[in-house]
Amino acid sequence: MKVGILGGGQLARMIALxxxxxxxxxxxxxxxxxxxxxxxxxxxxxPYEELAQLDSLTAECDVVTFEFEHIPAAALRYLESYDNVFxxxxxILVAQDRLREKTLFRDLGIPVPxxxxxxxxxxxDAAIATIGMPLVxxxxxxxxxxxxxxxxxxxxxxxxxxxxxxxxxxxxxxxxPFEREVSMIAARDRTGAVACYALSENVHRDxxxxxxxxxxxxxxxxxxxxxxxxxxxxxxxxGVLAFEFFVHDGxxxxxxxxxxxxxxxxxxxxxxxxxxxxxxxRAILGLTLGSTETVGHSAMVNFIGRMPTAAEVFAIPNTHLxxxxxADRPGRKVGHVTVRAATRDQLEASLQSVIxxxxxxx
Amino acid sequence: MKVGILGGGQLARMIALxxxxxxxxxxxxxxxxxxxxxxxxxxxxxPYEELAQLDSLTAECDVVTFEFEHIPAAALRYLESYDNVFxxxxxILVAQDRLREKTLFRDLGIPVPxxxxxxxxxxxDAAIATIGMPLVxxxxxxxxxxxxxxxxxxxxxxxxxxxxxxxxxxxxxxxxPFEREVSMIAARDRTGAVACYALSENVHRDxxxxxxxxxxxxxxxxxxxxxxxxxxxxxxxxGVLAFEFFVHDGxxxxxxxxxxxxxxxxxxxxxxxxxxxxxxxRAILGLTLGSTETVGHSAMVNFIGRMPTAAEVFAIPNTHLxxxxxADRPGRKVGHVTVRAATRDQLEASLQSVIxxxxxxx
Numbered sequence: 159m160k161v162g163i164l165g166g167g168q169l170a171r172m173i174a175l176x177x178x179x180x181x182x183x184x185x186x187x188x189x190x191x192x193x194x195x196x197x198x199x200x201x202x203x204x205p206y207e208e209l210a211q212l213d214s215l216t217a218e219c220d221v222v223t224f225e226f227e228h229i230p231a232a233a234l235r236y237l238e239s240y241d242n243v244f245x246x247x248x249x250i251l252v253a254q255d256r257l258r259e260k261t262l263f264r265d266l267g268i269p270v271p272x273x274x275x276x277x278x279x280x281x282x283d284a285a286i287a288t289i290g291m292p293l294v295x296x297x298x299x300x301x302x303x304x305x306x307x308x309x310x311x312x313x314x315x316x317x318x319x320x321x322x323x324x325x326x327x328x329x330x331x332x333x334x335p336f337e338r339e340v341s342m343i344a345a346r347d348r349t350g351a352v353a354c355y356a357l358s359e360n361v362h363r364d365x366x367x368x369x370x371x372x373x374x375x376x377x378x379x380x381x382x383x384x385x386x387x388x389x390x391x392x393x394x395x396x397g398v399l400a401f402e403f404f405v406h407d408g409x410x411x412x413x414x415x416x417x418x419x420x421x422x423x424x425x426x427x428x429x430x431x432x433x434x435x436x437x438x439x440r441a442i443l444g445l446t447l448g449s450t451e452t453v454g455h456s457a458m459v460n461f462i463g464r465m466p467t468a469a470e471v472f473a474i475p476n477t478h479l480x481x482x483x484x485a486d487r488p489g490r491k492v493g494h495v496t497v498r499a500a501t502r503d504q505l506e507a508s509l510q511s512v513i514x515x516x517x518x519x520x
Numbered sequence: 521m522k523v524g525i526l527g528g529g530q531l532a533r534m535i536a537l538x539x540x541x542x543x544x545x546x547x548x549x550x551x552x553x554x555x556x557x558x559x560x561x562x563x564x565x566x567p568y569e570e571l572a573q574l575d576s577l578t579a580e581c582d583v584v585t586f587e588f589e590h591i592p593a594a595a596l597r598y599l600e601s602y603d604n605v606f607x608x609x610x611x612i613l614v615a616q617d618r619l620r621e622k623t624l625f626r627d628l629g630i631p632v633p634x635x636x637x638x639x640x641x642x643x644x645d646a647a648i649a650t651i652g653m654p655l656v657x658x659x660x661x662x663x664x665x666x667x668x669x670x671x672x673x674x675x676x677x678x679x680x681x682x683x684x685x686x687x688x689x690x691x692x693x694x695x696x697p698f699e700r701e702v703s704m705i706a707a708r709d710r711t712g713a714v715a716c717y718a719l720s721e722n723v724h725r726d727x728x729x730x731x732x733x734x735x736x737x738x739x740x741x742x743x744x745x746x747x748x749x750x751x752x753x754x755x756x757x758x759g760v761l762a763f764e765f766f767v768h769d770g771x772x773x774x775x776x777x778x779x780x781x782x783x784x785x786x787x788x789x790x791x792x793x794x795x796x797x798x799x800x801x802r803a804i805l806g807l808t809l810g811s812t813e814t815v816g817h818s819a820m821v822n823f824i825g826r827m828p829t830a831a832e833v834f835a836i837p838n839t840h841l842x843x844x845x846x847a848d849r850p851g852r853k854v855g856h857v858t859v860r861a862a863t864r865d866q867l868e869a870s871l872q873s874v875i876x877x878x879x880x881x882x
Contacts, residue, residue, distance in 0.1 A: 159830070171540075178537055178560055180830055181843030181855075198540055198560055431838065431860075446834045451862065453815060468521070468542055472808045476793065481543030493543075498793075500813065 162215040165225035166193030168482040174199035176435035194483045206233045216240040244396040244442040253417040256329045263412040266388040276328035285330035292333035336404035342382040343423035345398045345437040346390040353447040354383045358422040370422040371457035398438040428498040429456030455505040456498040459512045463520030474511045524577040527587035528555030530844040536561035538797035556845045568595045578602040606758040606804040615779040618691045625774040628750040638690035647692035654695035698766035704744040705785035707799040708752040715809040716745045720784040732784040733819035760800040790860040791818030817867040818860040821874045825882030836873045
């Protein structure tokens, strides 16, 4: 079987690595010269909007999928005409736009912070008045890892936020003083069957995910599965989707969805019956989904900017190294380490050492 | 890091797949046009005896290793002069020769069936008289998967065995009416530290391994670990080694060693803290070995001749598919499926279905 991927970063790399044992070879489109998926999959170095390349990819591959959501809209609209593209481009278009996304959540009865669309300075001022401070101003499109957003805490922040973000379609959103951020990785197959992983608790630093680990809370788990199913069914989604929530006042508030495998699900490689990468492939290829049950106790730590040596990682017991094969660069996700242990105590002991190692790297 | 491998079959493929997350890229030498490791590693299509290629490989790679033991002796002797080749070629030379191997076991105080060297018809007849029937006649070199051996059960079998195997160096060995065959996968790192997996119980059909699974027996486990350490230390071995034993009269009798990752250890990919492939890489690269503890309940089934579809495999719960990317061919190992489950009952239920599927394939 052959799978085409738009994008050739670490997510495509890990999808391709999950593919080989299934007899699945991946080909990806990425204009970047040093796409790290190229070590394990075939690269087509082309802009995403090159329609002839999209024709070839959909023709040569059993199915075509995405490793990131910021695909040019022209390419997505073109791919709409092919029936072997999963998830459907229409679902990606919703996830690209924070306003459409939030509106979808609200329409499906999923709790969201108060929000408003901003198309002008007047609407900007009106949103501040209606929602009240503190609030967050975000670009409607192209934001990730905390980029493209500003918090307005008091009147003094207003002009700076407008200066930085004004002039493009924006979303204003009530600032949620959340207790924790969690995410649900869920997969929906071509028959509509859904499989959900354990909620992941996500800790960020400088807007970038640092630590993700299964979070056990039966009530929130059930809530998250319920909300995820609503979104997956509404979008007639096929593949893995990540749904981020804030935990606030004992319940979940929807933050955003990512229509793809997700950094907060990397622990599933060792920590679940089937990894998110394999289940994404199984979903889009029309195969039955695999078990999402947790295996042992696990947690994942990102490495930003610089990778430790393998010797440094393996000096810590129960570690699983995932090197993305990228050059070091400040602020760049270059790899992750998952700790999986038989007991919670073993996990915690190793996890603290891995976090310390990550902090040392950048 | 870069690792060179002699051989490009499924073992090299799985070593290379284990390497990518560690930031290890593999290059392999294999004269075959359709080496299945080529999907995930770089191929040098050359005979193994091409000394210039061995020079380049050892120069370009941090370390060089083997996926099979039947490397031409000339190549092994040449590689002796390089200090970045693991395991040492001298260890491979011992494992290539059933007489040297058995003699080593005996010298180390490891129980073996009675055996004798056969260099002539006279020695052949003498061995039959001394050991008694039934006995097994094996070629000293190049045997695997039951090839190159004949059982002599009664006088009527003698001439046929000589006609088939006579004229080459042979080993005669008492036929062991064993209760089960087990193997120990053990790794020894560059500092001499040894890590052993749970014993694997191996069931063959037509001389080819069909099912392998962890076998729990504390006394035999301890015996196997003790014997493995003796061999590993004596050979100053670095890497993963498989040691096959017969269980006979409640104890172990040494059968043979394979100086490499081994089919009976494939269940470690899902069923142990660290797979045999990763631990082989860690050992030869001078890294600390990873946990060999079992994870859940697992068993592996080989697929011979023909692969089922992924849909057929995934219709069975808790299955993990390993497609080797080879063309179907009668008698050829084309893939394996590991079942890993949280309980023994779940394992058994799935395992029976996987065995039935394997039987259907060939």
